[in-house]
Amino acid sequence: MWGITMKNDKASEFSLLKKLPPWARRKYFLVKLEFGARQFTIKDLENFFEERFKQTGNEEFLIKNVGELVAVLSRAGLIKERSDPYDSRRKIYQLVFPEFKAENLNDVLFFLFDHLRVSLNVHDSEKLLLTMLFYKTMSDRWHAFINEHKNSGIHEHEIYLSANEQVLRLYDPENKELLTWKSVVSSKQNINETLAHAFERIAELNLDRGLGGLTHIVNIIYQLDPQKLTQIIEILDLYDLSFYHPKEIGRFYRDFLDTTASFGGKYQGEFLTSRSLRTLLSRLLHIKNNSVVLDPAIGTGSLLIEIALHSSSPGRLLLLGVDTKNWAVTLAAMNALVSGIPNYTFKIGDSLLGTPVEDLLEKFGLTKADYVVVDPPWNLVVSGEVAAVGKNLPYLLDRDNLPSWRSADWLWVQLAAFYSKIKAAVVLHPGALSRSGAEKEIRKTLLSMDIIEAVIQLPQKLLQWTSISPIILVINKEKPKVLHRKVLMINVTEGIEEISRRLIQLKQETIDQIVSTYTSYKEIEGFSRIVSLEELAENDYNLSPQLYVFKRESSKIDTRKLLSALKELLEEDEKLSKEAIVLAEKILEAENR
Template sequence: MLLEFVDLDNWVKKRGSILFNKFKYEPFTLEEADKVLKESGIEAENTKELLSILKRKGIVIAKKDPNDRRKRLYQFIKSAKKPTRDNLIKNLKYCADLIRTSVDYKVLLVFLFYKAVSDKYLSLVEKFVKDGYSKTQAYLMANRSYLKLYDEDEGKLYVWHEVVKSRETIMELANALNKIANLNDNLKDLSKLVEVLGLIGFINEDNMHILEELVRVYNEMDFSEIDYDAIGDAYQWILSYFAPQKCKEGEVYTPVEVVRLIVNLLDIEEDSEVLDPACGSGTMLIESYRYIKDNYGGEVYLYGQERNEIMAILAKLNLILHGIDSEGYEIYVGNSLKNPKFGEVDYTIANPPWNLDGYNEDVLKENPEVRKIYNTFVRGGYPPKQSADWAWIQLMIYFARKKAGIVLDNGALFRGGKEKKIRKEIVDKDLIEAIILLPEKLFYNVTAPGIVMILNKNKPEERKGKILFINASLEFEKHPDVRRLNRLSEENIDKIVEVYENWEDVEGFSRVVDLEEIRKNDYNLNVSLYVFPKVEEEEIDIEEVFKELKDIEKEEKEAVNEVMSYVEEILKVY
C-alpha cells in the first residue's frame, strides 16, 4: 500500500502513511483520522481535504456509516491488481482517433464489450480447468455462470481471441457477434446494433489496416483481472469523449459528477427498486448500483426505458460491463411519456430532454393509463406543447414510492401558463423537498445552468411545509479536458449533500423556505429569488482611491489644455 503513495505530494504522502499504519484496512471516521494525525504530532490542517484526495486517487473508499447515515466511513483499498486508468484511457483515445472519420464511435463500445466479456469468460474457464474439469466441461460451466460464448451444438468457441487470431478470422467479427446475440437471451438486441452500425460493411479488406490496428491495441488490454468498475469506467470514457460531437446530433450525455450528486441526494437504500424513464446509456442506473454496493453492499433492482433503441442496447452492454447480473435489471424500449412500460418503484431518477416539445394534452390523453398520471396531482395537469418538463416531474413522482431526483432547465421553476398551474399544485401538495441551482457550462449541449429537483412523498415531519433552496452556481472547477466546460468536484458534491442532509441555512448558499413565502411569490421557485451567492467584498483604500481620482483629474485637465492649444494654432492660421 505504501507504494500507492509514491505519486502524491509530501503533504498527502506523510499524512496518508500515518493513517494507513494506524487503521490498515479497518474502517474509520473523519473524526478518528483527525485525532490520529493530531496525536502523531502533525498538524492535521484539513483532514477532510486529505481524505478527498486519497479517495480521488483510488487509495481509500468512502461509504455511509450504517449507524449514522449522515456520516461517512473511510477505508483503505486492498486491491491493486488492475492496470492504471491512464494506460487504459490512452489506448482507447488512440483507437478513438483511429476510427474518427471511418465509422461510428459505438464500434469502440462493441469491441470493448466483446473483448472484456471474452477475457472474463476465459478467466472463468481457466479456473474451472485448474479445479480438474475438462475444457469442454469448463466451457459449459462458464456458459451457465456468466455468458454463453461457447456453442454447445456446434462445439465452437466464440470468444474474441478465437475470432481475431488471423486476417481471415477478423472478417468474421460481425458474424461472431450475431452468433453471441443468438446464444444469449439478454443480448438478442446485439444483432440490431451490429446491423445499425454497419459492422458487416465496415469489416472488409479496404478497412483491414484499421481493423488490425484496433485488434492489436485491444489485445494489449487484458480485462480478465480488472474489476468491473474499471471496465465500466472505460466504457463511460468513450461515451464522454465523443459527447461534444454527439450532443450536436441530438444525443444527450449527463456528466457523471451530476449523476453522483443526485444519487447521493436521494441516498438510495439497499434492496430498493430504481427507475430511469429516460435512461440513455444507463449511467444513472449504474451510479445507483455503485452507491448501494459501496455504502451498503446490498442489492438494487434497476429499471430503465429509452425511446432510442440503439441507446437502450448500449445501456444493456454498459450494465453487463459493470458486472450487473441480467436478473438485476430490465431495459425497455419506448416513449415513457406516452407509453410507460414499467411499474411503481422506490426511487426515480433522470435527466430527460429539456423543454421537449409536442407533449400537450392532445398527445398525452390518448392513452387511458397515461391520463391517470396527469390527473393524479393536478387535475388536467398537461404541460404546454413547447415544454414537457413538468410532464416528466409528474411521471417520476407518480411512479416513485419514496423519492424522485430530476435534472431540468432552470426555466421550469418560473415559467407561467400551464406550467405554473402544475407547479402550484405540486408545491401545495408539499411534494418538493429541495431545489439545487447548478453552475453553468456543466453540460455539453447547453451552456445554461440546470437545476436538480428532489421530490419526496414521505417528508420527515421537520421538513413538511418547507423547501430547501441551494444556490450552487459557484460550486465548480474547470473541466480538465474540455476548456469551455466546468464540472463538479468531489468537494462541491460533498458540500451540497451535507447541507441537504443537515437541512440548514448557510448564508449565500442555502435557505429553508416556508411554503407560505413561496405562495406570496406567486409560486416562483427561481433559486436566486431565495438565495443569492455571497459576494466577497473588496476592501477599499479611501486614500488610495482619492489619489487615483486626483491623478485622473490632472490627466484630463492636461489633455484638455493640449487640445485647446491645437485649436488656437489652427485659428491663427485662418
C-alpha cells in the same frame, strides 16, 4: 505488421506489450496479478508457477523455462532488475507497470478512436470501439471462468453453459459454436464476416440482457477495411481484460464516453449525464440496499450505474431502465456488464406513455420503484402517441392541467413522483421552475402534496451540450418534519473548476457542501434557505432558487474617504451656518430701521 504507431511510444505499457510473443503476454499478466509492486527472484517465479499448477491443474501455469520468460520481459522493458546486495550472483526483479489501472488503456483507446475517425464518422467510431472493448472484456472474463472450472470434473459443455449464465452467452449450444474474441481472432475466414456473424449471434442469444442493438455494429464493421479492423483487434488483443477489476474497467468505459461526447455535438451530450452531476445525484439519493432503482430515460446508463456503484452493495440492487432508442438500451447494458452490475433489465419504449414503465415493473411483481432518477431531454416535444392518450396518462398527478406538448418537463416530474416509493430526482431546464399556465398549476399541485423536498440550482456550463445552468428537483415521499410545507432551496454559484472554455465541473468540496446542506437542512446565507409554501404562493409558485437565495452585496468602506466626506460636510455646514447668521442679522437690522 502493425503499420501504425503511437505518440510517446516508449513510455506506454501498450507499446512494450507489442514486443511480447503471445505465450509470454499471458504469463506477464499472471505475474503482474501475483506480484504487483513486490520484488521477486527467478526462484520466486518458479515456485509461483509450480504451486499454482499443483493447486489448479491449469495448463496456463505450466512453464518450461522461467529464465526465458524473465529474459523476454526484460528485453521488452516490462521488468527492471538489480543485483541482490547480499548475493551479487543473484538478480532481483520488479515490474515497471505493477498495477492493473484502466488509465493504462486510455492512450490505446483514444489512439484507436483517432485512427478510426479517418474512415468513420465520430458516432460510428465511438460505437465500434465501445463494442469492441465490451466484447474483449466479456470474452476474457468468459475464458477466465472456463479456466477456473475446467479441472473441476464437470463436463466441458456444462461449464460452457454455466459461463454463459454467469458471464455472457458467448457459446451457441444449438450450433455448438464458440463466439468469443479468441475464437474470432483465430478464425481463418474473412475477419469482417466472422466478427459480424459473432455480433449477430451474441445479440440473438442475449436479447433479454438488452444487447439486441449489437446488430447496429454489423454495418459499421462492413464499412471498415479488413486490414484496419485487424489492426484494432491486434492492439486490443495485447491485453487480458479479465485481470482488471470491473469497477476499473467500468470507470474507464464511462470516462471514454464522457470524452467522446464532446465530439458528438448536442445530441450526443443530451444522451449523457455529466460526471459532476452523476456524482452529486448518487450522493443525494443515497440508495439503500435491496432497492429497485428506475431510470425512465436511461441514455448511456452511466447515471444509473454510478448511483448503484455509490451504494454499499451494488449487487443487491435491481436496476431498471427504459429508452426510446435501441442503441441506448444496448450501450447501457454493455456499460452495466463491464462494470460488474449483474441485476439489471433495460428495455426499449417511450416512458412518457407510462405503460412501458408499468410493464417493466410488473415483470418483477412491482407497481413502483423505490427510487427514480432521470436526466431527460429538456423541452422534449412529446410523441403523437403520448399526446393522443392525454389526460389518461397513468402517472399524472394533476389531470386538470396538461402541460404543453412542446415541453415534456413536467410530465417527467410527475412520472418520477408517481413511480417512486421513497425518493426521486429529476434534472430540469431552469425555465420549468417559473413558466406560467398549466405548469404553474402542476407546481402548485405538487407543493400542496408536500412531496417537493429540495430544488438545487447549479452553475452554467456544467453540461457539455449547453451553457444553461441545470436544476435538480428532489421529490421525497418520506419528507422530514422540519420541511413540512417547506422547500429547501440551494443556489450554487461558486466552487467550480474549468475543464475548458465551455465546460466546468464542481469541485469536490462543493459537492460535499451541497450534500451536507441537503442532509442537514442547513440555511447558509447566499447558499441555501428553507422557503415556506406561503412565500412560494406569494411568488406565483416560482421554484427558482435564485429568487430566494442570493448574496447580499457588501461594499468595502473606505474610512479615509468617509472622514474626508464628513469633514467636507461639516465645513459646508459651518459655512452655511455663518451665511445664515449674517443673513439673519441683516434682516434684523432692516426691521429695526
